[in-house]
Amino acid sequence: MEETGAGAEPEPGSGAEPEPGQGAELRRNPTHTDALASGCPSLTTQQLQENVRVVKRRHRPERLMFEIPSARIIDQVLSKHVVYQVVLMRSGRFDSRRVSVERRYSDFSRLHHALQREFRDELEDLILPPKLLSRNFCPHVIAERRVALQDYLSEVSRVRCVSRCGLFPAFFTEQEQRRGHALLRAGQFEAARQQLQEVLVMEEKLLPWQSATLLVPTLSALAVCHRDLEEPEHAHDAALRALPAVRRYGLKRHRAALLSLLVDVGYELGRPVAQFQEELSRLRDAERGGVSSCSLKELVVQEFI
Numbered sequence: 001m002e003e004t005g006a007g008a009e010p011e012p013g014s015g016a017e018p019e020p021g022q023g024a025e026l027r028r029n030p031t032h033t034d035a036l037a038s039g040c041p042s043l044t045t046q047q048l049q050e051n052v053r054v055v056k057r058r059h060r061p062e063r064l065m066f067e068i069p070s071a072r073i074i075d076q077v078l079s080k081h082v083v084y085q086v087v088l089m090r091s092g093r094f095d096s097r098r099v100s101v102e103r104r105y106s107d108f109s110r111l112h113h114a115l116q117r118e119f120r121d122e123l124e125d126l127i128l129p130p131k132l133l134s135r136n137f138c139p140h141v142i143a144e145r146r147v148a149l150q151d152y153l154s155e156v157s158r159v160r161c162v163s164r165c166g167l168f169p170a171f172f173t174e175q176e177q178r179r180g181h182a183l184l185r186a187g188q189f190e191a192a193r194q195q196l197q198e199v200l201v202m203e204e205k206l207l208p209w210q211s212a213t214l215l216v217p218t219l220s221a222l223a224v225c226h227r228d229l230e231e232p233e234h235a236h237d238a239a240l241r242a243l244p245a246v247r248r249y250g251l252k253r254h255r256a257a258l259l260s261l262l263v264d265v266g267y268e269l270g271r272p273v274a275q276f277q278e279e280l281s282r283l284r285d286a287e288r289g290g291v292s293s294c295s296l297k298e299l300v301v302q303e304f305i
Contacts (some may be wrong), residue, residue, distance in 0.1 A: 062090050062091060062208060063090070063091050063157075064088065064089075064090060064091075064157045064163065064205075064206075064209070065088075065089045065090065065091050065154070066086065066087065066088060066089070066150055066153040066154055066157070067086075067087040067089065067150060068084050068085060068086055068087070068146045068147075068149055068150040069085060069087060069146075070084075070085045070146075071083065071084045071085065071142050071145075071146055072085075073137055073142075080137070081104055081105075081106075082104065082105065082136065082137065082142055082145075083102040083103065083104055084102065084103055084104070084105075084145075084146060084149060085100050085101075085102055086100060086101050086102070086103055086153070086172070087099070087100040088100075088172060088202060088205050088206070089205070090205055090208075097201050097204075097205075099198055099201045099202050099205070101172055101173075101175070101176060101202070103171070105131065105145070105149075107171065107175075108128060108149055108152065109128065109131070111156075111167065111171045112126075112128040112152075114167050115156065115162055115165075115167060118165065118167065119159070119161055119162060119165075122159055122161055122162070123156075123159065123162070126152075126155055126156065126159075128152060129145060129148040129149060129152065132145075156168070163209045164209055164210065166210075168206070168209075168210075169203065169206045169210055169214055172202050172206065173199050173202050173203055173206075174304075176195060176198060176199045176202075177196075177199050177217070177218065177304055178304045179195055180192050180195035180196040180199060180218075180221065181221060181300070181301070181303060181304040181305075182304075183195060184196075184221055184224065184225060184300065184301065185301050187228075189224075189225045189228045189229050190225075190229065192221070192225050193222060193225040193226070193229065196218055196221050196222050196225065197222070199218050200215065200218045200219070200222065203215050203218060211245075211249065212244070212245035212248070212249075213245050213246075213249050213251065215241075215242065215245065216242050216245055216246055216251060216254055217300075217303055217304070219238045219239070219241055219242035220238075220239070220242055220254060220257070220258065220296055220299070220300050221300045221303075222234075222238040223235045223236075223238035223239040223242070223258075223261060223296060224296055224297045224300050226238060227261070227265065227297070228297075232265045232268050232269055233269065235261065235265050236262065236265045236266065236269060236271070239258045239261050239262050239265070239296070240262065242254070242258055243255070243258050243259075243262070246258060252283070252287065253294075253299060254296075254299065255283060256280060256283055256284065256293070257294065257295060257296035257298075257299045258296060259276050259279055259280040259283070260280060260295065260296065261295070261296045262276045263276050263277055263280065
């Protein structure tokens, strides 16, 4: 997609000041503030310490965490390989949405070499677990490799330039994104919707470290799926959610297509559409024919081919 060169969103908790939200939390709890400030005898020392710990936990900076809890052997007619289940989580708050992808060692290898080409100086000390020439399918070898690959992802994610570059989210989402778009092009909209919803959850976990444009292709494809599944409410919501990032980062092709869908679906739902119509007219007038008139569905089917 030609418009994806946008900057990344600010990283949560990257400031140097300790516990920036603690004062605000205490102001919302005047009893705790008074107790902490004056040593109120109504609270024991243990209770005061626990109050402080609760405030700190609520404002703990988030970071990415990885787990490779399992692996399985794929034994096909002409090939045999191991796939690893990769789970991505965010620390610092309760993360109830568990989503995972399966990746081969070759996928890790491609990521590593692509990162080395892009950030050689920053990653000169980072080593990918070496490829084995034998015993690849021994249970203890697979178990050791699971741990090593998990540690590798953790080390990679701590490098700021890597966690914010496009190669990193692509490792977790591109295969599933291509599968979802292929299903959409084949007219299997329900299967495509399910696949793309899983992609969206994974992208949302990556979003604090990535530009909001990361969600635009997925939300656009979901809007198309919902529209073809005759779910105009969900189509409207998906398109509306994608629009702010499209406006902010100047994704003009997506902007025109999303606005057109919002106008069409808005009429169907009986919602006000004048604002979207006016914005679409201004956009086309300003570009003097430079904005594509293709529909959102036409735009989506051209992606991830």
